Amino acid sequence: MSQEFPTVFIVDxxxxxxxxxxxxxxxxxxxxxxxxxxxxxxxxxxxxxxHPACLVLDLGxxxxxxxxxxxxxxxxxxxxxxxFISGNGNIPSTVQAMKQGAVTFLSKPFDQKDxxxxxxxxxEKHRQLLAAGEQxxxxxxxxxxxxxxxQEVMAWVIxxxxxxxxxAYLKIxxxxxxxxxxxxxxxxxxxxxxxxxxxxxTAGFEPAVA
Amino acid sequence: MSQEFPTVFIVDxxxxxxxxxxxxxxxxxxxxxxxxxxxxxxxxxxxxxxHPACLVLDLGxxxxxxxxxxxxxxxxxxxxxxxFISGNGNIPSTVQAMKQGAVTFLSKPFDQKDxxxxxxxxxEKHRQLLAAGEQxxxxxxxxxxxxxxxQEVMAWVIxxxxxxxxxAYLKIxxxxxxxxxxxxxxxxxxxxxxxxxxxxxTAGFEPAVA
DNA sequence: TTCCCCATGAGACCAAAGTCCAATAGCGCG
DNA sequence: CGCGCTATTGGACTTTGGTCTCATGGGGAA
Numbered sequence: 001m002s003q004e005f006p007t008v009f010i011v012d013x014x015x016x017x018x019x020x021x022x023x024x025x026x027x028x029x030x031x032x033x034x035x036x037x038x039x040x041x042x043x044x045x046x047x048x049x050x051h052p053a054c055l056v057l058d059l060g061x062x063x064x065x066x067x068x069x070x071x072x073x074x075x076x077x078x079x080x081x082x083x084f085i086s087g088n089g090n091i092p093s094t095v096q097a098m099k100q101g102a103v104t105f106l107s108k109p110f111d112q113k114d115x116x117x118x119x120x121x122x123x124e125k126h127r128q129l130l131a132a133g134e135q136x137x138x139x140x141x142x143x144x145x146x147x148x149x150x151q152e153v154m155a156w157v158i159x160x161x162x163x164x165x166x167x168a169y170l171k172i173x174x175x176x177x178x179x180x181x182x183x184x185x186x187x188x189x190x191x192x193x194x195x196x197x198x199x200x201x202t203a204g205f206e207p208a209v210a
Numbered sequence: 211m212s213q214e215f216p217t218v219f220i221v222d223x224x225x226x227x228x229x230x231x232x233x234x235x236x237x238x239x240x241x242x243x244x245x246x247x248x249x250x251x252x253x254x255x256x257x258x259x260x261h262p263a264c265l266v267l268d269l270g271x272x273x274x275x276x277x278x279x280x281x282x283x284x285x286x287x288x289x290x291x292x293x294f295i296s297g298n299g300n301i302p303s304t305v306q307a308m309k310q311g312a313v314t315f316l317s318k319p320f321d322q323k324d325x326x327x328x329x330x331x332x333x334e335k336h337r338q339l340l341a342a343g344e345q346x347x348x349x350x351x352x353x354x355x356x357x358x359x360x361q362e363v364m365a366w367v368i369x370x371x372x373x374x375x376x377x378a379y380l381k382i383x384x385x386x387x388x389x390x391x392x393x394x395x396x397x398x399x400x401x402x403x404x405x406x407x408x409x410x411x412t413a414g415f416e417p418a419v420a
Numbered sequence: 421t422t423c424c425c426c427a428t429g430a431g432a433c434c435a436a437a438g439t440c441c442a443a444t445a446g447c448g449c450g
Numbered sequence: 451c452g453c454g455c456t457a458t459t460g461g462a463c464t465t466t467g468g469t470c471t472c473a474t475g476g477g478g479a480a
Contacts, residue, residue: 094301095315098308105305147426160402163467175429178468185468192370197407357456373437386458388437395438 005031006123011041012058038064048078054122059086078133081122139203153180155207158200215241221251222268248274258288264332269296288343291332349413363390365417368410
């Protein structure tokens, strides 16, 4: 089901721009997907894209503007990178767009080469995001399969606490800690404490200190 | 020797701008330090600032331009954050400035409040940079006090290798590994492997795999 | 109710890591 | 040449961690 070509979403209220950018994208071996308003795009995005994609976004549109759409997208993680295009862009808008993580900001009329370059950049960025996201997802999945007690034990383990200390904190026998700990290592597929620490760090697993 | 007020470096080829921004900074309890060209500023910076500072930089100057200065600075780590001001700024310049990490980009004439806000933001950013840098420096210092052999052993330890495995890799007795390992923990001031892993990770210590 | 998962823990035992003390050997520097 | 640093190793011993088997009790789902 994975698509052959990376998707380039294009959102612009000008139909002729949509047509021309769409053609440009197709010629460069991308799969264009066009929308004539921010709302229309938002409605179509039920989940973050699972394959490389980027968004070419017009700054000034009736209704929800480009910057607002970008902000909404950046709230949800792993949204695709944004490239702004604008006919009447100004510097404050550019600053805000870049602060919100835009790949670049192009003023119409712009050179096709610049847009294609920006698209390549955005797609590469998204590939890395997706890769990191997959890894994160895998690790989080493993953490969720831990029982509550196992998560507690793991939280202490990655602080470097000894089994007997953990036992004292949780008011259980050291023996029981060992049992949980063994299950943690197995379920997390970690061979060593060092590995476990790295898994938890990359997953942002923080001990909810009691 | 530490200064009472954060330093605000100001680089602009227009003397009247230097005067007025200098006064503004002083009124806001900052210590202004003015330069009329990028070269002059570069010459004055022998080492990265050790206390909170930021740089208000004019985009268009004769000789070395603002963007080039910013690029030069960002090569050296822990340089202070940059705020751009410009009389004739355009969008491509803004994009490049922001891509290179500028805090913001203000067009002249700008509101004093905006500049002061940007300065606060930049100083806060720099404080965090400095704090992170100090920590990094401390850890790197400890690593440098390790002997070559100790660094080798540590590299294996943080991969989760067992003493006997390390011994095999280094072709020495397991006993010797224990000795080195104990010294590593002592010199790095780590109580547990978990701690050691985090220290090495934040210091960017990577095992030069043999 | 029966069955499974979870948390709890005991006993026995092995493996790994840490801690004493002690010793040998190479290497550079006054 | 001796001194200090580093690397190396041994022995003896303790502490910790990990494994295996077995067992109990609570709670929820079929």
